[in-house]
Amino acid sequence: MIIDLYGFYMKKIIVLGAGMVGSAMAIDLAKYHDVTSVDRDEENLHKVEKYGIHTIKADLGFYENVHTLINGYDLVIGAVPGNMGYHVCEEVIKAGKDIVDISFFPEDLFGLDEIAKEKKVTAIVDCGVAPGMGNIILGYHNKRMDVEKFGCLVGGLPFKREKPFEYKAPFSPIDVLEEYTRPARYVENGHIITKPALSDAEYIEFEEVGTLEAFNTDGLRSLMYTMKIPNMKEKTLRYPGHIEYIKALKDSGFFDTEKMDINGVRISPMEFTSKILFDKWKLGEEEEEFTIMRVTIEGKENGEPKKYVYSLFDKYDKQTKTSSMARTTGYTATAVANLLLNGMFNRKGVIPPEFIGEEEECYNFIMAYLNDRNIKYNLTN
Amino acid sequence: MIIDLYGFYMKKIIVLGAGMVGSAMAIDLAKYHDVTSVDRDEENLHKVEKYGIHTIKADLGFYENVHTLINGYDLVIGAVPGNMGYHVCEEVIKAGKDIVDISFFPEDLFGLDEIAKEKKVTAIVDCGVAPGMGNIILGYHNKRMDVEKFGCLVGGLPFKREKPFEYKAPFSPIDVLEEYTRPARYVENGHIITKPALSDAEYIEFEEVGTLEAFNTDGLRSLMYTMKIPNMKEKTLRYPGHIEYIKALKDSGFFDTEKMDINGVRISPMEFTSKILFDKWKLGEEEEEFTIMRVTIEGKENGEPKKYVYSLFDKYDKQTKTSSMARTTGYTATAVANLLLNGMFNRKGVIPPEFIGEEEECYNFIMAYLNDRNIKYNLTN
Numbered sequence: 100m101i102i103d104l105y106g107f108y109m110k111k112i113i114v115l116g117a118g119m120v121g122s123a124m125a126i127d128l129a130k131y132h133d134v135t136s137v138d139r140d141e142e143n144l145h146k147v148e149k150y151g152i153h154t155i156k157a158d159l160g161f162y163e164n165v166h167t168l169i170n171g172y173d174l175v176i177g178a179v180p181g182n183m184g185y186h187v188c189e190e191v192i193k194a195g196k197d198i199v200d201i202s203f204f205p206e207d208l209f210g211l212d213e214i215a216k217e218k219k220v221t222a223i224v225d226c227g228v229a230p231g232m233g234n235i236i237l238g239y240h241n242k243r244m245d246v247e248k249f250g251c252l253v254g255g256l257p258f259k260r261e262k263p264f265e266y267k268a269p270f271s272p273i274d275v276l277e278e279y280t281r282p283a284r285y286v287e288n289g290h291i292i293t294k295p296a297l298s299d300a301e302y303i304e305f306e307e308v309g310t311l312e313a314f315n316t317d318g319l320r321s322l323m324y325t326m327k328i329p330n331m332k333e334k335t336l337r338y339p340g341h342i343e344y345i346k347a348l349k350d351s352g353f354f355d356t357e358k359m360d361i362n363g364v365r366i367s368p369m370e371f372t373s374k375i376l377f378d379k380w381k382l383g384e385e386e387e388e389f390t391i392m393r394v395t396i397e398g399k400e401n402g403e404p405k406k407y408v409y410s411l412f413d414k415y416d417k418q419t420k421t422s423s424m425a426r427t428t429g430y431t432a433t434a435v436a437n438l439l440l441n442g443m444f445n446r447k448g449v450i451p452p453e454f455i456g457e458e459e460e461c462y463n464f465i466m467a468y469l470n471d472r473n474i475k476y477n478l479t480n
Numbered sequence: 481m482i483i484d485l486y487g488f489y490m491k492k493i494i495v496l497g498a499g500m501v502g503s504a505m506a507i508d509l510a511k512y513h514d515v516t517s518v519d520r521d522e523e524n525l526h527k528v529e530k531y532g533i534h535t536i537k538a539d540l541g542f543y544e545n546v547h548t549l550i551n552g553y554d555l556v557i558g559a560v561p562g563n564m565g566y567h568v569c570e571e572v573i574k575a576g577k578d579i580v581d582i583s584f585f586p587e588d589l590f591g592l593d594e595i596a597k598e599k600k601v602t603a604i605v606d607c608g609v610a611p612g613m614g615n616i617i618l619g620y621h622n623k624r625m626d627v628e629k630f631g632c633l634v635g636g637l638p639f640k641r642e643k644p645f646e647y648k649a650p651f652s653p654i655d656v657l658e659e660y661t662r663p664a665r666y667v668e669n670g671h672i673i674t675k676p677a678l679s680d681a682e683y684i685e686f687e688e689v690g691t692l693e694a695f696n697t698d699g700l701r702s703l704m705y706t707m708k709i710p711n712m713k714e715k716t717l718r719y720p721g722h723i724e725y726i727k728a729l730k731d732s733g734f735f736d737t738e739k740m741d742i743n744g745v746r747i748s749p750m751e752f753t754s755k756i757l758f759d760k761w762k763l764g765e766e767e768e769e770f771t772i773m774r775v776t777i778e779g780k781e782n783g784e785p786k787k788y789v790y791s792l793f794d795k796y797d798k799q800t801k802t803s804s805m806a807r808t809t810g811y812t813a814t815a816v817a818n819l820l821l822n823g824m825f826n827r828k829g830v831i832p833p834e835f836i837g838e839e840e841e842c843y844n845f846i847m848a849y850l851n852d853r854n855i856k857y858n859l860t861n
Contacts, residue, residue, distance in 0.1 A: 263728035344728045347644035352756050361755055364745040371752050374742055375733050 109133060110173040110440045115159055115187060117143040119269060120201060120227075121178030123425035126150045127433045127472075128176070132440070137168060159183060165190035174440055176432060177202050181274055185210070188222060197221045199436045201428055203230065208321050212449040223450045226435050227428035228390060228411075229253040230320050231452050232476070233333070235431075235465060236394050236409055237322065238456025244400035246328045252303060252313050253392040254336025255424045257382065258415075264345075265338040267382040269424040273373040275380070278335070279345055280354050280369075283315035284323065286331040291323065297342050297349070299334075305391060307412040311336045321451035336391060348372065382422070387415040390423040394476075409476045427474055434468035490514055491554040491821045496540055496568060498524040500650060501582060501608075502559030504806035507531045508814045508853075509557070513821075518549060540564060546571035555821055557813060558583050562655055566591075569603060578602045580817045582809055584611065589702050593830040604831045607816050608809035609771060609792075610634040611701050612833050613857070614714070616812075616846060617775050617790055618703065619837025625781035627709045633684060633694050634773040635717025636805045638763065639796075645726075646719040648763040650805040654754040656761070659716070660726055661735050661750075664696035665704065667712040672704065678723050678730070680715075686772060688793045692717045702832035717772060729753065763803065768796040771804040775857075790857045808855055815849035 110132050114125040117138035125136045125147050135153040138144050144154040157164060159179050165187055169175050175191045177184060177200035184202025191198040192211055195218045208224050215222045225231055233251040240246060257267040268275045282293050300314040318333035348354060353372045358365040382388065392411040399405060413423045435455060438444040444461050446454060455461050466476065491513050495506040498519035506517045506528050516534040519525050525535040538545060540560050546568055550556050556572045558565060558581035565583025572579045573592050576599045589605050596603045606612060614632040621627060638648040649656045663674050681695040699714030729735060734753045739746040763769060773792040780786060794804045816836060819825040825842050827835060836842050847857065 263724075263731055343644075344725070347725045347728070350644055351760050359755065361747055361752055362745070364743070364747070366742055366745070366747075368752075368756055371742055371749075374740065375749055379732050 111135075111171065112174045112176060112436065112440075113137065113169050113172040114176040114178060115165070115168075116178035116180075116202075117147055117154075118178065118180075119422060120425045120429045121176075122147050123421050123429040124176055124178060124201075124433050124436075125152050126419075126421075127430060128436065131437075135172070159187060162186045162190050166194045169194060169196050172196065174199070174436055176200075176436060178429075178432075180271070181205060188224065189214075192218055192220050192222050195220060197439055199223045199226050199432050199439065201225075201227045201231075201432050203227065208451060209324070209449055216448045219447050221439060221445060221447055221450060223435055223439070223452065223455065225320060226432045226452055228424075228431055229318065229333075229392060231428065231431045232392070232411070233394050234322060234452035235456035235462065236407075236476070237326065237328075237396060238453030239459070239462040240396045240398075240407060241326065241328070241453070242457045244396075244398050244405060246326075246396055246398040248330040248395070248397040249322070249326075249328055249332070250395040251318070251333045251392070252336055252394075253318075253333070253390075254311060255390045256308075256311075256336070256338060256388060258387045258389065260338055264341055264376075264380065266341055266380060267386065267388065268376075268380040269382050269388070269422060271373070272376040272380050273369070276354055276369060276373050276376070278316050279342075280349065280356075281317045283317045284319060285315065285333065286319070286323065286328065289329045297346055300342055302339060303336070303393075305393075305412075308389070308391060310339055311391070312339045312342060314342050322453060325451055325453055385420055387417075388423055389414045390427045392427075405480065407478060407480045409478055411474070411476050413474050426472065430469055430472050430474060431465070434465040437468065438464055492516075492552065493555045493557060493817070493821075494518065494550050494553040495557040495559060496546070496549075497559035497561075497583075498528055498535075499559065499561075500803060501806045501810045502557070503528050504802050504810040505557055505559060505582075505814050505817075506533050507800075507802075508811060509817065512818075516553070540568060543567045543571050547575045550575055550577050553577065555580070555817055557581075557817060559810075559813075561652070562586060569605065570595075573599055573601050573603050576601060578820055580604045580607050580813050580820065582606075582608045582612075582813050584608070589832060590705070590830055597829045600828050602820060602826065602828055602831060604816055604820070604833065604836065606701060607813045607833055609805075609812055610699065610714075610773060612809065612812045613773070613792070614775050615703060615833035616837035616843065617788075617857070618707065618709075618777060619834030620840070620843040621777045621779075621788060622707060622709070622834070623838045625777075625779050625786060627707075627777055627779040629711040629776070629778040630703070630707070630709050630713070631776040632699070632714045632773070633717055633775075634699075634714070634771075635692065636771045637689075637692075637717070637719060637769060639768045639770065641719055645722055645757075645761065647722055647761060648767065648769065649757075649761040650763050650769070650803060652754070653757040653761050654750070657735055657750065657754055657757070659697050660723075661730065661737075662698045664698045665700060666696065666714065667700070667704065667709065670710045678727055681723055683720060684717070684774075686774075686793075689770070689772060691720055692772070693720045693723060695723050703834060706832055706834055766801055768798075769804055770795045771808045773808075786861070788859060788861045790859055792855070792857050794855050807853065811850055811853050811855060812846070815846040818849065819845055 112132050113135045117136040128134045136147050137155045139158040175198040184204030185206040192215045298315045313334040316335040355368045358367045390413045394409040396407045494516045498517040509515050517528050518536045520539040556579040565585030566587040573596045679696045694715040697716040736749045739748045771794045775790040777788045
């Protein structure tokens with residue numbers, strides 16, 4: 100057994116998915132652990148091999164194979180596309196393995212809680228930057244104060260602004276378009292309010308990049324159920340004007356999911372539109388982008404009004420050619436993976452990130468781990 | 481033979497096409513003539529029957545039937561969709577019949593000139609408001625002065641402005657979208673300049689409706705070949721912002737004509753987009769719209785600098801439920817039809833409207849005819 104400078108014991112980790120974030124996580128974990136990456140795409144696997152990572156070519160869409168694949172590993176990292184995430188988690192949990200997942204699947208997070216507890220498994224889900232870090236920060240403060248208001252503004256954007264959309268999608272456009280169509284829920288005075296996606300657009304100033312436009316998206320996820328906070332809101336950030344074009348498409352029916360007849364073939368406008376936008380929104384291999392986030396927590400601490408504002412501005416890493424999206428999402432998950440591996444966190448069941456933030460030692464560990472990787476959540480209050 | 485108040489002899493006219501403009505022309509002509517409408521759509525025919533118009537149900541897409549259909553009539557009015565126009569005109573000319581056409585077909589106008597002359601036929605094409613009236617006005621002045629500059633701004637718009645496009649298409653969206661993609665040609669200092677469609681956008685004020693946005697479209701048509709005028713430009717008018725959305729679609733590839741693979745089916749973004757916009761842009765049955773046009777002619781007359789500005793602002797006719805687009809386009813054609821029928825114009829060959837405007841008597845007749853129908857080209861100079 101090898102003990103590194105963090106005091107970790109080297110463990111055997113299997114990372115399911117070697118896409119943009121999956122590969123960044125594997126590379127990060129391989130510094131101190133024995134890592135295996137799984138992907139159906141050989142090119143993705145070639146990219147991580149040079150970091151001493153073992154590779155297995157397999158299509159994780161065949162969920163029944165997951166059980167065999169993960170046999171013998173100490174921890175599973177889930178980094179498959181969102182539509183596969185729930186099924187992969189289910190297989191991992193049933194196999195009695197711990198998992199840290201960043202697939203952001205649309206299914207109910209707690210649907211697997213019972214089986215996870217029964218199997219004595221820790222399944223940490225939604226463990227990225229957003230969802231993820233906002234939850235962790237809120238979890239931390241919520242244990243130490245009476246939070247009245249939580250706000251999270253977050254966006255991943257390219258530095259180069261190309262008209263009309265001034266946007267690049269680090270994942271499939273269809274996932275972004277779904278975020279643009281799903282009704283957005285937030286909490287106001289203790290009530291859940293549902294508004295159309297893209298609503299309540301407002302300009303917000305950021306020192307690092309100037310004016311951005313924030314709008315409602317359905318991003319609170321687990322917080323809606325785990326937190327008794329009267330006001331909670333999550334908004335997505337884009338360059339000003341982006342959502343005006345998106346709204347034009349939406350209002351004209353380009354995002355409709357009902358199939359229509361075109362030359363005798365049935366296809367939905369949504370499928371068509373995401374196909375057209377796929378090339379347009381593709382993030383270039385070495386394209387410089389950034390992640391920007393502002394988490395605001397207000398309430399009473401020791402009877403006094405108190406406000407915490409955390410600001411993140413993280414950029415593409417030119418040296419390692421790692422996107423900011425991969426860094427901020429992936430390194431949150433690898434920090435949490437290490438928490439599990441070194442026994443600092445061992446609550447069982449399906450765990451949303453706010454549960455981890457509640458524990459001060461865990462919270463400090465994550466912040467230090469990210470800070471080591473130059474991901475800084477600057478606190479002003 | 482009946483002589484009416486205009487001094488016309490009642491003639492037998494056949495109108496090919498009973499759509500929005502075709503039916504308005506049939507109804508107008510039926511006041512003084514014996515009119516027959518042809519359409520493949522029974523509903524269209526029912527609408528004109530009550531005006532004492534004979535009807536024939538036939539699909540004019542079977543061009544070989546045109547010859548038989550028009551047998552026995554004094555004049556043919558062509559009001560078929562643009563993609564059928566050239567073929568229908570060809571059949572009419574070959575049958576030795578005069579025609580006034582508003583189909584605005586994309587093929588070369590003069591391609592049928594030789595056969596028309598040989599058959600001693602008058603085939604007046606592009607005989608609407610734009611193209612049409614701009615040509616007639618320019619033709620008139622060009623005979624009487626040294627024109628240095630011709631400009632035509634024109635648009636048909638709904639009164640009700642609905643975001644995002646604030647537009648309704650009186651014809652199929654695909655025809656509009658093609659106007660938005662075809663490179664636009666204009667004449668500057670005697671040279672033909674080709675620019676992308678939608679280029680050179682500028683705001684222009686109109687007393688009647690406020691600010692509109694003008695942009696280049698390829699609308700000079702025959703004028704590029706028949707007129708030796710050093711500066712000629714045609715621009716289309718829309719509500720401000722319309723073309724920004726259109727450009728966003730265009731720049732993102734929504735108007736691409738190359739077929740792409742969607743779920744194993746090959747379809748072009750253009751086909752798909754026009755299908756989506758079809759419902760969105762459909763002009764309501766009794767929706768109020770207007771036609772706005774500004775024709776500017778500058779040059780030297782009798783050695784002196786001279787400028788003529790003609791302004792048209794025509795609205796939906798609530799009483800007769802006739803759209804302004806049908807009125808301004810159709811009544812130009814019916815005015816010219818009467819010129820032909822009463823022998824005031826008898827030049828042979830394919831005739832663009834500027835040739836008619838050259839003749840003062842014809843010009844005055846058209847202006848009086850339109851004025852009678854409350855379509856007023858107000859002259860300021």
